[in-house]
Amino acid sequence: MEIEKVKCLIIGSGPAGYTAAIYAARSNMNPVLYEGLQPGGQLTTTTEVENFPGYPEGIDGNQLMEDLRNQAKRFGADVRFGLASATDLKKDPYQVTIDEEKIIEAQSIIIATGATAKYLGLDDEKKYAGMGVSACATCDGFFYKKKIVAVVGGGDTACEEAMYLAGLASKVYILVRKSFLRASKIMQERVMNHEKIEVLFEHNVEGLYGEKGVEGVKLVKRKGETDETHYNLPIDGFFLAIGHKPNSDIFKPFLDMDKTGYIITEGNTPRTKVPGVFAAGDVADPHYRQAITAAGSGCKAAIEAERYLSEKGLL
Ligand code: NDP
Numbered sequence: 282m283e284i285e286k287v288k289c290l291i292i293g294s295g296p297a298g299y300t301a302a303i304y305a306a307r308s309n310m311n312p313v314l315y316e317g318l319q320p321g322g323q324l325t326t327t328t329e330v331e332n333f334p335g336y337p338e339g340i341d342g343n344q345l346m347e348d349l350r351n352q353a354k355r356f357g358a359d360v361r362f363g364l365a366s367a368t369d370l371k372k373d374p375y376q377v378t379i380d381e382e383k384i385i386e387a388q389s390i391i392i393a394t395g396a397t398a399k400y401l402g403l404d405d406e407k408k409y410a411g412m413g414v415s416a417c418a419t420c421d422g423f424f425y426k427k428k429i430v431a432v433v434g435g436g437d438t439a440c441e442e443a444m445y446l447a448g449l450a451s452k453v454y455i456l457v458r459k460s461f462l463r464a465s466k467i468m469q470e471r472v473m474n475h476e477k478i479e480v481l482f483e484h485n486v487e488g489l490y491g492e493k494g495v496e497g498v499k500l501v502k503r504k505g506e507t508d509e510t511h512y513n514l515p516i517d518g519f520f521l522a523i524g525h526k527p528n529s530d531i532f533k534p535f536l537d538m539d540k541t542g543y544i545i546t547e548g549n550t551p552r553t554k555v556p557g558v559f560a561a562g563d564v565a566d567p568h569y570r571q572a573i574t575a576a577g578s579g580c581k582a583a584i585e586a587e588r589y590l591s592e593k594g595l596l
Pocket residue numbers: 400401433434435436437438439441457458459462463465522523524525567568
C-alpha cells in the first residue's frame with residue numbers, strides 16, 4: 282500500500298477539524314485533512330445557524346462549513362475526500378489507513394471525527410429532515426417560538442433539550458418509551474414540575490404526518506399490551522434526544538474512552554494519552570456539542586500539535 286508521510290493529519294471536517302486546519306496551516310505544519318463520510322459534518326444537516334458568533338443575520342449550515350473549508354484552504358491546508366478506516370497508534374510516527382488504499386504516516390494527529398445523533402430509524406425522519414425534525418434543540422429551537430414540540434427520549438439530554446425548548450415553545454411533550462425517566466433526579470424534577478412540559482410515559486413513535494412539514498406525530502401507547510392505543514398528537518417540531526454515538530471506533534484499542542465511546546482527554550486540554558495525538562470537538566465532548574465549542578477545541582488541538590512538533594524539532 283502507498284505510504285505518505287505528513288507532519289499533521291486532521292481527521293474530520295466539522296468546525297473542529299477545519300478550525301484545527303486553519304491554525305495548523307498558519308503555523309506551517311502543512312496539515313492534511315480528510316473529510317470523512319459527511320464533509321462539513323453535522324452542521325450540514327441543519328438549515329440556519331444563528332448562534333455562531335460573527336453572523337448577526339445567521340448563516341446556512343452548509344455555507345458556514347464551506348466558508349471554514351475555504352479559509353483552511355486559503356492558508357494551504359490540503360483538504361481531501363477520504364475516510365480513515367483503520368489506525369495504528371502503537372508507535373510514532375502513527376499510521377492511519379485511508380479508504381483501504383493508502384497509509385498516512387503522521388507525526389501528529391488531530392481527531393475531529395465528531396459524533397452522530399441517533400435517530401429512531403423511521404422513514405419519516407428522513408422525509409421531514411429540516412422540515413420539523415431536528416436532533417439539536419439549541420440549534421433549531423428558536424424556530425419553534427410559541428409552537429408545540431415533542432422531544433423523544435428519557436435521559437438527561439432529553440430533559441435538558443425539553444427545558445431549553447420550554448423557554449421558547451408554548452408546549453413541550455417528552456415522549457418516553459418506558460414508564461420512567463432515566464435522567465438524573467434533579468432533571469426529572471425540573472421537567473415534571475415545569476408547567477409547559479408534559480411527560481408522556483410508555484409512548485413509542487410510529488411516524489410523523491404533515492403536508493409541507495411536520496404537523497403531528499403518530500403515537501402508540503403501551504405498545505404490545507392489551508390496552509395498546511394508537512393516536513395522533515399535533516406538533517410543529519420533533520426533536521430526537523435518544524443519545525449520540527461518538528465516531529471513535531477505530532481509535533478504541535489505543536485511547537481512553539468513556540463507556541459511550543467519547544475520547545477522554547487530559548484535563549481541559551485536547552491531549553489524549555498518546556503523545557502527539559489530540560482529540561477535538563464532539564468526539565471528545567459529551568456535554569456542550571456546539572459548533573463554537575468544537576471550533577474552540579480544534580484551535581486548542583492545533584496549538585498543542587504545533588508545540589509538540591516544535592519540541593521534537595520537527596517544525
Ligand atoms: P441516555 O443514553 O442516557 O438516554 C437515552 C434515552 O433515549 C433513554 O431514555 C432511552 O430509553 C431513550 N431511547 C434510546 N433509544 C430509543 C428508541 N429507539 N426509542 C425511544 N427511546 C429511546 O442518553 P443521553 O444523551 O440523555 O445522555 C448520555 C450521557 O450524557 C448520560 O450519561 C447523561 O447522564 C449524560 N448527560 C449529562 C448531562 C448533564 O450532566 N448536564 C446532560 C446531557 C447528558 P430507555 O431508558 O428506555 O433506554
